[in-house]
Amino acid sequence: MYPREFDYVAPGTLDEALAVLASNPGAKIMSGGMSLIPMMKLRLLSPATVIDIGRIPGLDAIEDRGDHLAIGALVRHAQTASSDLVTTYAAALAQAAALTGDVQVRNRGTTVGAVAHADLAADTTAAVLALGATMVARSSAGTREIPASEFFVDTLTSALADDEILVELRVPKSGEGESSAYTKLGRRGGESDYAVAGVAAWVRKTNGSVSDARVALTGVGSKAMLSSGAMDAIIGSDGSEAAIAAAADRAADGISVLEDLYGSEEYKAHLAKVYVKRALGAALS
Amino acid sequence: MVNQRLIPTAIEPRRVLAEWEAGYQTLRMHTTSQMPHAVAGALAMALGLPSTSVRVIAPEVGGGFGAKLNVYSDEILVGWAARQLERPVRWTETRREAATSTIQGRGWIGTATIVGTRDGEILGYEFDGLADMGAYTQNFTAAIPFLGLFVASGQYKMPTYWKIDCVATNTTTTDAYRGAGRPEAMYYIERIMDMYAREIGMDPADVRRKNFIPAEEFPVAMSPVGFAMDTGDYAMNLDALLETGAYDEMKAARDSARAEGRNVGIGLSTYVEVCGFAPAGLADLGFSWSAYGLPSAFNGNGLVRVNADATVTVTIGTGPSGQGHQTTWAQIVADRLGIPVDDIVVKHGDTGDSPMGIGTFGSRSAAVDGSAAYEAADRVRLKAAKLAAHLLEASEDDIVFADGAAHVAGSPESSVPWSEIAMVAYQPQKAPEGTDPGLESEVVFSPANATWPFGSHLAMVEVDAETGNVEILRYVAMDDCGNVINPMIVDGQVHGGLVQGIGQALFEEAIYDENGNLLTGSMVDYPIPTAGDVPMFELHRTTTPTDINPLGVKGIGEAGTIGSAQTIVNAVVDAVASYGVTHIDMPLRPRRVWEAMNAASGNGRA
Numbered sequence: 001m002y003p004r005e006f007d008y009v010a011p012g013t014l015d016e017a018l019a020v021l022a023s024n025p026g027a028k029i030m031s032g033g034m035s036l037i038p039m040m041k042l043r044l045l046s047p048a049t050v051i052d053i054g055r056i057p058g059l060d061a062i063e064d065r066g067d068h069l070a071i072g073a074l075v076r077h078a079q080t081a082s083s084d085l086v087t088t089y090a091a092a093l094a095q096a097a098a099l100t101g102d103v104q105v106r107n108r109g110t111t112v113g114a115v116a117h118a119d120l121a122a123d124t125t126a127a128v129l130a131l132g133a134t135m136v137a138r139s140s141a142g143t144r145e146i147p148a149s150e151f152f153v154d155t156l157t158s159a160l161a162d163d164e165i166l167v168e169l170r171v172p173k174s175g176e177g178e179s180s181a182y183t184k185l186g187r188r189g190g191e192s193d194y195a196v197a198g199v200a201a202w203v204r205k206t207n208g209s210v211s212d213a214r215v216a217l218t219g220v221g222s223k224a225m226l227s228s229g230a231m232d233a234i235i236g237s238d239g240s241e242a243a244i245a246a247a248a249d250r251a252a253d254g255i256s257v258l259e260d261l262y263g264s265e266e267y268k269a270h271l272a273k274v275y276v277k278r279a280l281g282a283a284l285s
Numbered sequence: 286m287v288n289q290r291l292i293p294t295a296i297e298p299r300r301v302l303a304e305w306e307a308g309y310q311t312l313r314m315h316t317t318s319q320m321p322h323a324v325a326g327a328l329a330m331a332l333g334l335p336s337t338s339v340r341v342i343a344p345e346v347g348g349g350f351g352a353k354l355n356v357y358s359d360e361i362l363v364g365w366a367a368r369q370l371e372r373p374v375r376w377t378e379t380r381r382e383a384a385t386s387t388i389q390g391r392g393w394i395g396t397a398t399i400v401g402t403r404d405g406e407i408l409g410y411e412f413d414g415l416a417d418m419g420a421y422t423q424n425f426t427a428a429i430p431f432l433g434l435f436v437a438s439g440q441y442k443m444p445t446y447w448k449i450d451c452v453a454t455n456t457t458t459t460d461a462y463r464g465a466g467r468p469e470a471m472y473y474i475e476r477i478m479d480m481y482a483r484e485i486g487m488d489p490a491d492v493r494r495k496n497f498i499p500a501e502e503f504p505v506a507m508s509p510v511g512f513a514m515d516t517g518d519y520a521m522n523l524d525a526l527l528e529t530g531a532y533d534e535m536k537a538a539r540d541s542a543r544a545e546g547r548n549v550g551i552g553l554s555t556y557v558e559v560c561g562f563a564p565a566g567l568a569d570l571g572f573s574w575s576a577y578g579l580p581s582a583f584n585g586n587g588l589v590r591v592n593a594d595a596t597v598t599v600t601i602g603t604g605p606s607g608q609g610h611q612t613t614w615a616q617i618v619a620d621r622l623g624i625p626v627d628d629i630v631v632k633h634g635d636t637g638d639s640p641m642g643i644g645t646f647g648s649r650s651a652a653v654d655g656s657a658a659y660e661a662a663d664r665v666r667l668k669a670a671k672l673a674a675h676l677l678e679a680s681e682d683d684i685v686f687a688d689g690a691a692h693v694a695g696s697p698e699s700s701v702p703w704s705e706i707a708m709v710a711y712q713p714q715k716a717p718e719g720t721d722p723g724l725e726s727e728v729v730f731s732p733a734n735a736t737w738p739f740g741s742h743l744a745m746v747e748v749d750a751e752t753g754n755v756e757i758l759r760y761v762a763m764d765d766c767g768n769v770i771n772p773m774i775v776d777g778q779v780h781g782g783l784v785q786g787i788g789q790a791l792f793e794e795a796i797y798d799e800n801g802n803l804l805t806g807s808m809v810d811y812p813i814p815t816a817g818d819v820p821m822f823e824l825h826r827t828t829t830p831t832d833i834n835p836l837g838v839k840g841i842g843e844a845g846t847i848g849s850a851q852t853i854v855n856a857v858v859d860a861v862a863s864y865g866v867t868h869i870d871m872p873l874r875p876r877r878v879w880e881a882m883n884a885a886s887g888n889g890r891a
Binding site for chain 2: 193196274
């Protein structure tokens with residue numbers, strides 16, 4: 001279909017974008033447009049105003065800030081996937097970015113934009129949850145930091161307020177003994193297309209045991225979410241194959257699994273286990 | 286077994302632009318059609334215009350696959366609006382409209398039965414099916430099951446009973462989609478053939494070979510359902526596949542992978558296609574464009590004209606959508622005339638250029654329209670030889686054409702370039718007395734029969750025991766489309782066909798809810814394979830020319846699709862047979878394969 005009529009604004013600065021947003025309630029922010037435009041064409045969304053932040057300078061960098069990486073709002077998936085910094089210090093995010101969409105989407109769509117979009121079957125959403133990232137939101141009133149664990153509210157719904165723009169993603173750098181991984185089954189089989197189920201895992205090993213871990217699921221429930229069952233089971237364990245299997249068994253504990261054309265509740269709960277096992281296995285290997 | 290409904294997904298949706306040209310009193314329409322002449326005929330009938338007042342142009346169309354082999358009401362309405370308004374009117378369908386209102390394909394449910402001996406001799410084959418027509422019949426809707434019937438017995442000589450009921454449903458109309466009836470028919474034979482082989486414990490290749498129509502019955506073999514088949518050597522083709530694909534090594538690799546606990550499987554399928562439509566006799570059965578007020582059966586049209594500057598204009602009756610006709614026809618004509626390919630322009634898809642054209646569908650273009658161009662070029666060559674003989678004072682029987690000139694055989698220094706021949710042809714006073722001016726010929730080619738390409742395909746897959754995910758490890762095709770004019774174009778056709786067949790096997794399914802709402806109307810819900818989702822194909826050919834046309838070509842547009850879906854399903858079922866799985870309906874999405882493994886074994890190997 002064709003989108004309904006809308007106004008298009010392409011501000012040159014962030015302040016200008018925030019001002020336009022403040023005075024146009026219901027306006028939508030566009031970075032790469034890989035999700036927003038199809039949704040507008042399907043008329044799932046019909047914003048009166050689209051604010052294209054694509055021409056604002058200074059938002060397209062991946063920076064090393066000592067203890068964390070800062071990923072700007074205009075960093076493309078392809079950039080995230082191939083960045084030495086991300087691959088080295090936040091492997092799960094690089095892997096999730098590499099498995100997002102197809103080549104065209106990865107060259108155009110942005111990592112921060114996909115996170116802000118909060119699709120229930122996106123890849124990077126699980127990675128930022130597992131990596132314990134912080135979202136930096138700006139409005140004309142100031143800056144707000146939102147932990148990833150509080151960011152995903154529901155399907156396509158984030159904690160961003162109407163007047164806020166997600167300008168940066170801060171990802172703690174994996175240090176000594178820490179590692180992460182993302183793996184998934186895609187709708188076209190293998191790792192292709194949206195996640196039927198995807199799992200990101202981050203672990204810290206201290207003195208031969210798993211001292212901390214975060215395990216996040218995508219595609220399984222109504223939003224990207226942490227698997228408290230798997231985390232409870234793996235933290236404090238020796239990270240062995242048996243410990244991983246025990247954690248995998250609890251992957252979907254307490255999670256309301258949503259079925260779709262690609263998986264029944266039973267199958268998706270099963271996949272959550274399989275991919276928790278594979279993601280933890282990769283992170284701990 | 287279900288052969289599910291598919292949504293033909295061309296990269297270019299349908300679109301129409303019409304304009305009433307008051308000066309010429311002509312309605313000019315650009316449309317994405319595989320059959321512009323039929324659209325022109327339908328427009329003339331619907332709007333009450335003489336054929337001279339309608340010109341339809343189907344330029345380089347972005348994919349058709351049968352979905353653009355219809356006259357759609359949108360085309361008529363846009364033409365009517367442009368005529369009423371005397372202003373240009375344009376319409377472009379959206380992707381969702383393409384999914385819901387452009388025709389869909391397949392949609393069969395059937396039961397296949399083989400009766401045979403324990404040593405692999407088939408005593409009879411029976412098929413009992415239901416074909417979903419959708420809500421209305423369009424161009425070929427009711428003809429698609431007939432195309433299945435034509436190939437009902439595949440490559441095999443076995444008593445065949447084939448019955449299909451065509452039912453109307455409150456869903457989008459089905460019609461021709463790449464292969465059109467033949468992939469469905471071949472799916473059922475080749476699936477049941479595999480089940481039979483498994484039941485009697487015989488190698489799937491051996492069972493097939495044992496029941497082939499023998500090579501010595503060609504030509505003209507009579508298929509068990511009563512159709513004369515031009516040429517074929519099925520055992521030769523299968524043996525070439527097994528050798529090239531290294532079947533024995535593949536089986537050994539499969540068995541050693543299984544010993545490691547991996548679910549690896551091999552799938553084999555043979556196929557025949559019937560194409561190159563159509564013999565004039567079929568027009569009496571309704572296979573013609575008579576409904577559009579056009580006089581012709583499915584003949585081929587070719588006009589070859591050498592211009593005064595020795596360039597060549599070739600006008601053909603096809604309506605291609607990416608098949609490379611300009612390249613192929615230029616080769617055919619260049620080869621006959623000895624004029625460089627670069628000096629030849631091929632025009633198609635414009636009803637203003639040619640009085641008649643059937644269009645492009647059913648793998649017919651090269652066999653039928655290609656033959657027309659071939660024969661037209663031959664006639665031009667004969668006339669040019671007369672003129673050259675006159676200029677060179679030689680006998681016309683001694684004239685040969687090469688490198689842009691006519692030569693006297695045996696004396697290469699005696700030659701005259703095409704440009705000189707052409708100048709004479711257009712100046713009667715310089716030509717021998719009694720010569721008609723001009724240097725062109727138009728041929729309408731009416732084949733005596735359809736052509737029967739064939740082939741065999743082999744695939745190796747691995748199924749993930751935990752997820753049901755299918756990975757194609759190898760795909761080897763041994764196709765036989767008769768003579769090949771341009772190998773790269775033939776390979777391209779096979780590539781596209783295989784991808785669409787694999788799309789049906791693994792990904793695609795049009796799903797309706799109980800109220801007839803399409804649930805898969807967007808590309809998010811209707812996944813199609815991309816280059817990254819398929820393996821590198823190993824393409825090979827045997828060559829068994831047809832005697833039905835002067836080129837010896839059979840057709841290759843649909844072969845890849847006709848041979849591939851069941852090859853993949855056979856391989857996947859082989860991979861998970863140890864769980865007790867005997868069949869899984871397409872598409873073999875991971876979920877469905879996993880559920881089949883679980884249902885058969887309770888998630889453990891039987």
